[in-house]
Amino acid sequence: MHGWTKRLLRVNLSDGSSVIEQIDEEILHKYLGGRGFGAYLIYTTVPPKTDPLSSENILAFCTGVLTGVRVPTGGRSSMSTLSPLTRTIFDANSGSEFGVRLKWAGFDALVIFGKSSHPVWLEISENGAQIHPADDLWGCEIPEVVSRLKFKNSAVVGIGPAGENMVLFASIADENGRSYARGGVGAVMGSKKLKAIVAHGNQKPGIADLETYKFVNYEAGKMVKASPRTSQGLPKFGTSVLVNLMNTYGVLPTQNFQLGEFEHAEKISGERLRDEFLTKRGACWSCPIGCKRNTKTSREEGEGSEYETIYALGSSLYIDDLETIIEANYLCNRLGMDTISCGATIACAMELAQHGRLNTELRFGRSDLLLQTIEDIAYRRGLGDHIAEGSKRLSDRYGMPETSMQVKGLEFPAYDPRGMQGQGLLYATSNRGACHLRGNMLGPELLGTPKLLDRHISNGKAGILIVLQHTNAVIDSIGMCKFVNFAIGDEYFNRLLTAITGIEYEVQDLQLVGERIWNLERIYNLQAGFSRSDDSLPPRFTSEPLKEGGSAGHVVHLDEMLADYYRFRGWTHEGIPTTKKLTALGLEQLVKERNYA
Amino acid sequence: MLNQFQRFGYDLFYRGLTSSHGGNMSVRMGDRIVITRTGSMLAHLTEIDLIETGLDEDDSNIMLTSSELVVHRAIYQNTSALAIVHVHPPHAVALSMAVKDAIIPIDSEGSYLFRKIPVVQAETTVGSKDVAKLAAETLRDYKIFMLRGHGCFSIGPVLEEAFQWCSSLEESCKMYYLTRTIQAAQIAVSQEVQENLEYRKHTDDYQNW
Numbered sequence: 001m002h003g004w005t006k007r008l009l010r011v012n013l014s015d016g017s018s019v020i021e022q023i024d025e026e027i028l029h030k031y032l033g034g035r036g037f038g039a040y041l042i043y044t045t046v047p048p049k050t051d052p053l054s055s056e057n058i059l060a061f062c063t064g065v066l067t068g069v070r071v072p073t074g075g076r077s078s079m080s081t082l083s084p085l086t087r088t089i090f091d092a093n094s095g096s097e098f099g100v101r102l103k104w105a106g107f108d109a110l111v112i113f114g115k116s117s118h119p120v121w122l123e124i125s126e127n128g129a130q131i132h133p134a135d136d137l138w139g140c141e142i143p144e145v146v147s148r149l150k151f152k153n154s155a156v157v158g159i160g161p162a163g164e165n166m167v168l169f170a171s172i173a174d175e176n177g178r179s180y181a182r183g184g185v186g187a188v189m190g191s192k193k194l195k196a197i198v199a200h201g202n203q204k205p206g207i208a209d210l211e212t213y214k215f216v217n218y219e220a221g222k223m224v225k226a227s228p229r230t231s232q233g234l235p236k237f238g239t240s241v242l243v244n245l246m247n248t249y250g251v252l253p254t255q256n257f258q259l260g261e262f263e264h265a266e267k268i269s270g271e272r273l274r275d276e277f278l279t280k281r282g283a284c285w286s287c288p289i290g291c292k293r294n295t296k297t298s299r300e301e302g303e304g305s306e307y308e309t310i311y312a313l314g315s316s317l318y319i320d321d322l323e324t325i326i327e328a329n330y331l332c333n334r335l336g337m338d339t340i341s342c343g344a345t346i347a348c349a350m351e352l353a354q355h356g357r358l359n360t361e362l363r364f365g366r367s368d369l370l371l372q373t374i375e376d377i378a379y380r381r382g383l384g385d386h387i388a389e390g391s392k393r394l395s396d397r398y399g400m401p402e403t404s405m406q407v408k409g410l411e412f413p414a415y416d417p418r419g420m421q422g423q424g425l426l427y428a429t430s431n432r433g434a435c436h437l438r439g440n441m442l443g444p445e446l447l448g449t450p451k452l453l454d455r456h457i458s459n460g461k462a463g464i465l466i467v468l469q470h471t472n473a474v475i476d477s478i479g480m481c482k483f484v485n486f487a488i489g490d491e492y493f494n495r496l497l498t499a500i501t502g503i504e505y506e507v508q509d510l511q512l513v514g515e516r517i518w519n520l521e522r523i524y525n526l527q528a529g530f531s532r533s534d535d536s537l538p539p540r541f542t543s544e545p546l547k548e549g550g551s552a553g554h555v556v557h558l559d560e561m562l563a564d565y566y567r568f569r570g571w572t573h574e575g576i577p578t579t580k581k582l583t584a585l586g587l588e589q590l591v592k593e594r595n596y597a
Numbered sequence: 598m599l600n601q602f603q604r605f606g607y608d609l610f611y612r613g614l615t616s617s618h619g620g621n622m623s624v625r626m627g628d629r630i631v632i633t634r635t636g637s638m639l640a641h642l643t644e645i646d647l648i649e650t651g652l653d654e655d656d657s658n659i660m661l662t663s664s665e666l667v668v669h670r671a672i673y674q675n676t677s678a679l680a681i682v683h684v685h686p687p688h689a690v691a692l693s694m695a696v697k698d699a700i701i702p703i704d705s706e707g708s709y710l711f712r713k714i715p716v717v718q719a720e721t722t723v724g725s726k727d728v729a730k731l732a733a734e735t736l737r738d739y740k741i742f743m744l745r746g747h748g749c750f751s752i753g754p755v756l757e758e759a760f761q762w763c764s765s766l767e768e769s770c771k772m773y774y775l776t777r778t779i780q781a782a783q784i785a786v787s788q789e790v791q792e793n794l795e796y797r798k799h800t801d802d803y804q805n806w
Contacts, residue, residue: 450754460598460626463626464755507676508675508737511677564626568626
């Protein structure tokens, strides 16, 4: 076994059956695994207009070709599904050890479909799947579920009450809050009455060319140590190192993106988190960077908070009480909810209240109501039941859609695009909605990776964004972490792949794989009814300049960038991949065979 | 965009990476290329020195473009490059005629950045279809290569990066040259140290990178 196991485990929860299938090697070569293979599975299995919470939708846990191999950050995996929040093709990526254990159990992918009539949990081993009743686990928070099911050499992921109640931004997570977080993947799991999955096994992947693997791995390790981002910034402060930086640039979203600068940023900064709450650093499996934070408040301890969480549960709500933010993070982890969409939807509710559309005590700055609101969402109590539907549906319900900061239904991460033109284009074109993990322009627009570009200029951003989108699709598909890309580039990924699989990959082969994945996801979304008009931003970003801070006076010039973007991609001006493009990517036949439109 | 071409063109000449009228640069914009005019002085580019033409299709502007257009096109058609720099760095060109398949940097910076720089050769070296084919193949897996006896072609997502590879290549080749010169002339070299004092691991593996 070199890299891939070439085995897929398919489980039908409706009748309790399961089957082990061989995966066509050509498909693995074309999509690599992880997000890429997940996109292929969704495209070929789930018709685009399927109800995401019906038995026809699937949960596809896909490991990358490098998942479970000792390479820097080789512990990540993807979970693909049709999102109930966005109705787009969706993959959520996680650093949970679950992916490693799934691979070591001998599977590249676990595909779950159907629906159980009663709560169950699933055990995955080298022999296949076993379904167990979970009535006694239903209603439990995630750490308790894991503590009851986990044993030596196993890994567990599960849903909390939010997933059971099909909150549209419910997550699937392990005991440390390492989550397949976004898009409501936990709601899909809840709809199937699946509480948890345990994977165990010890079949470690073989290496085709051990000597080359050692050499390239050694070189990659040197680069990780040489980069100040991966050897100092992230290990010392975690991702929260970005709070003060982004605030200085005027792109720290504040008060539901009404401001780009938070006057109390210092109180929620990475520096303060380190000085007052950090107990020790943590790392995902095989990660030399170690950006995770183990923290302790006066009442609890746990893991967090990341920069995105501090924005969503902090500055975006105008809350500067870091202790409450951290505890809200712990609570989201236990209940099983994506902190970004949770916080951003609460921010939307607060703005609706600010405009008198919502009769609630929730107001910007009310940290005293935060923990109760989060519980109400997970259990769908009162206003929490409406917030549980995400900001798009919430703002539509109360007649102010412009207060929802989302693209294609997915709430924004923590970078105001008015101060980063390319980031605005990224959000608008991302196949899963507003997301910073599909080709983050933070590197070229603010950090200078690979080179610093003028963040306020829109001209020339389309080309580099497309390259980054492809690189990110590849990283998601091989099972590594995007942070490693701060230190090592494409030429390491293909050399590691070649050494581990024994199949010759060049840098440009991987760019082509990334482009193939991006276009397949795009075709699926088009068939689901999305169009050019969905490659858009909330009007706040294109017509309301920021008034203060480091990005004052700017709006996103999306239209001109979007025209360039389609042209650079070889799509029509309506954003549809041409036949010529599909042929070049080896997708023409697949699209013909599976055209649901 | 003119500003970028001017900035890096100036640096390429004044850092001695090319002669007064040598070298060329381009950027890709979707299915179009903007490339320097044939015979233009990289250190003194103006608006009329930037020529736009098709990536795949010819138009009348090919009368004005650098003679290396054929190579630039082939590179863009086969890689994800968005910028290309071609210059004639003297130490690198000299070294390309003294090594067989690759230049292996011996200095730390060059070793980190490149590990190895492939050296390829063609009988016709300017505006050549053979070079175009070799360039497209080589740059699928490397960010810079040497055409023996001629110069280097480098790629990047922006001009600055393509410029960096040329600049760093020449610096590494200078280090190589100085080290070998010192060794050959036995300047400050003791009898017992006749070869490189290696500080890296996996030294023999760089040839296979």
